[in-house]
Amino acid sequence: xxxxxxxxxxxxxxxxGGVELPPNPVEEFxxxxxxxxxxxxxxxxxxxxxxxxxxxxxxxxxxxxxxxxSGIGCSGRVAGYVKLxxxxxxxxxxxxxxxxxxxxxxxxxxxxxxGDGDLAAIGGNHFIHAARRNVDLKVILLNNFIYGMTGGQVxxxxxxxxxxxxxxYGCFEEPFNLPHLAEACGAVYVARxxxxxxxxxxxxxxxxxxxxxxxxxxxxxxxxxxxxRRNRLGDGLDMMQYYRESSxxxxxxxxxxxxxxxxxxxxxxxxxxxxxxxxxxxxxRQVARTLDTQYVGVGEDYVRS
Ligand SMILES: Cc1ncc(C[n+]2csc(CCOP(=O)(O)OP(=O)(O)O)c2C)c(N)n1
Ligand code: SF4
Numbered sequence: 001x002x003x004x005x006x007x008x009x010x011x012x013x014x015x016x017g018g019v020e021l022p023p024n025p026v027e028e029f030x031x032x033x034x035x036x037x038x039x040x041x042x043x044x045x046x047x048x049x050x051x052x053x054x055x056x057x058x059x060x061x062x063x064x065x066x067x068x069x070s071g072i073g074c075s076g077r078v079a080g081y082v083k084l085x086x087x088x089x090x091x092x093x094x095x096x097x098x099x100x101x102x103x104x105x106x107x108x109x110x111x112x113x114x115g116d117g118d119l120a121a122i123g124g125n126h127f128i129h130a131a132r133r134n135v136d137l138k139v140i141l142l143n144n145f146i147y148g149m150t151g152g153q154v155x156x157x158x159x160x161x162x163x164x165x166x167x168x169y170g171c172f173e174e175p176f177n178l179p180h181l182a183e184a185c186g187a188v189y190v191a192r193x194x195x196x197x198x199x200x201x202x203x204x205x206x207x208x209x210x211x212x213x214x215x216x217x218x219x220x221x222x223x224x225x226x227x228x229r230r231n232r233l234g235d236g237l238d239m240m241q242y243y244r245e246s247s248x249x250x251x252x253x254x255x256x257x258x259x260x261x262x263x264x265x266x267x268x269x270x271x272x273x274x275x276x277x278x279x280x281x282x283x284x285r286q287v288a289r290t291l292d293t294q295y296v297g298v299g300e301d302y303v304r305s
Pocket of ligand 2: 040042043044045075148222226
């Protein structure tokens with residue numbers, strides 16, 4: 001492996017036209033014309049995009065049939081950087097937008113990629129009902145414990161006692177335990193990782209892409225600019241160390257037991273992987289009961305029973 005100094009040398013030689021850099025394996029998946037991106041140094045969002053690109057490339061899915069939907073926020077900017085049919089929607093509305101997209105085009109794989117504020121605060125109602133209905137969406141939620149883009153305000157995932165711009169004396173609310181919420185509402189696949197667990201994230205994303213129904217992956221992602229420095233957790237690299245030291249992999253853990261506490265241990269792993277009919281499967285079955293042979297069904301998998 002090259003040292004940082006060797007990499008810096010290689011880059012500067014390349015910029016002077018001396019050396020041709022090997023192609024980045026995920027470059028074909030990114031909108032390079034949109035670079036440089038807006039994310040701060042040490043932010044974890046880009047790391048997760050790299051994992052997503054790898055998961056998609058390994059999935060062998062037809063990328064013309066994959067759509068990415070984001071809401072508003074730093075995490076929501078993912079939609080702008082991936083070279084897919086992607087939609088940067090309004091704040092909190094990624095899931096309803098994605099639901100419409102999926103129901104109108106059932107053959108698409110629809111991924112929702114957004115922040116904890118976007119999906120669990122203003123978008124929380126849409127989240128619980130899409131999980132309840134088991135709409136076939138692959139939801140990837142980046143949890144940096146705050147509203148990043150708007151200045152680091154307290155949100156529904158901020159751990160108790162944490163400092164944010166709007167809780168100068170420390171947060172005094174109980175945060176959501178998102179895996180437990182997702183499971184309780186009916187998600188068929190629930191996993192949590194941190195931005196340190198890059199291989200596991202890519203693996204979980206691959207599993208979610210192959211699974212039918214409402215899948216949910218929470219990824220803890222550092223926000224050095226507005227959360228970790230303010231809470232004496234340091235920069236991006238310090239956060240990686242913190243994630244490494246504080247995480248415990250417990251596949252199949254009861255989601256009741258995986259709540260996050262301020263600077264406490266982080267339980268990661270795949271917690272839920274079950275089968276349940278999707279919204280469209282239920283709709284097809286139910287409507288066919290009444291309309292019988294008049295019903296043509298929705299989606300390429302529809303078979304009249
Ligand atoms: C209806 C509406 N309310 C509020 C906002 C302001 N707003 C933009 S992004 C954001 C928070 C995003 O937080 P999160 O989803 O956690 O994403 P992050 O920036 O932390 O990645 C808010 C409140 C908005 N754009 N629209
Ligand atoms: S403000 Fe935080 S979440 Fe937003 S880009 Fe910067 S580090 Fe990332």
